[in-house]
Amino acid sequence: MESDDHAAGEVTVILERLRAGYDGASDDLYRLVYDDLRRLARQRMAGMPADSLQPTMLVHETYLRLVGRGGDTPRNRRHFFFLAGRAMMDILIDRARKRKTAKRGGDRRRAALSGALELAEGTVDELQDIKQAFAALERVDQVAAEVLRLRDIIGLTRDEAAAVMDLSPATITRETMYGRAWLRRRMAEAGHERDRSEP
Numbered sequence: 001m002e003s004d005d006h007a008a009g010e011v012t013v014i015l016e017r018l019r020a021g022y023d024g025a026s027d028d029l030y031r032l033v034y035d036d037l038r039r040l041a042r043q044r045m046a047g048m049p050a051d052s053l054q055p056t057m058l059v060h061e062t063y064l065r066l067v068g069r070g071g072d073t074p075r076n077r078r079h080f081f082f083l084a085g086r087a088m089m090d091i092l093i094d095r096a097r098k099r100k101t102a103k104r105g106g107d108r109r110r111a112a113l114s115g116a117l118e119l120a121e122g123t124v125d126e127l128q129d130i131k132q133a134f135a136a137l138e139r140v141d142q143v144a145a146e147v148l149r150l151r152d153i154i155g156l157t158r159d160e161a162a163a164v165m166d167l168s169p170a171t172i173t174r175e176t177m178y179g180r181a182w183l184r185r186r187m188a189e190a191g192h193e194r195d196r197s198e199p
Contacts, residue, residue, distance in 0.1 A: 011077040019073045026067055037062060037084065043155035062087045078164050081156075085149030093131055133186040137179060144179035151176055 011032060018025040041055035041062070065087040066080065067073060074080035138145035150161040158176070162169045
């Protein structure tokens with residue numbers, strides 16, 4: 001992903017034109033971010049089942065959710081990729097819900113949150129737990145939540161996330177470790193409460 005000031009500034013300028021209603025701004029933005037989004041989508045799709053959403057389709061759906069359906073236009077490059085991470089999570093959860101039937105009981109596998117979230121392999125219940133945990137983390141520590149969306153949802157490296165958020169790599173590492181530990185605790189609590197509610 002391009003991480004220099006020029007690239008970030010160019011995205012921000014086009015987003016401003018998009019908010020102002022300039023013809024062609026949406027197409028210009030799509031061309032500018034397409035390669036980055038496609039590479040991130042390919043990382044996110046790695047290892048998914050054969051009937052899964054394809055990277056190009058994920059990019060297209062993500063972009064439509066961000067700028068094509070009358071919602072608030074992202075403010076800048078950082079905001080764009082933050083919202084892209086959220087949109088990708090929602091799309092993957094929706095896809096998993098359609099593809100799988102959630103299984104309850106002892107065979108329910110806990111999602112691994114020590115690295116990239118393996119969203120494609122989780123049950124629908126797990127994916128919902130992850131989504132709710134992210135929302136809770138965002139209320140507690142928005143920076144940590146944003147870092148994890150960039151790192152663990154759309155697959156940015158530490159340095160790429162640092163460039164997008166204008167933070168030091170050391171800060172990204174610290175926020176990543178904190179956020180993952182917080183999410184593991186939250187997921188464990190969610191699983192415990194679910195198990196208690198099951199017959």
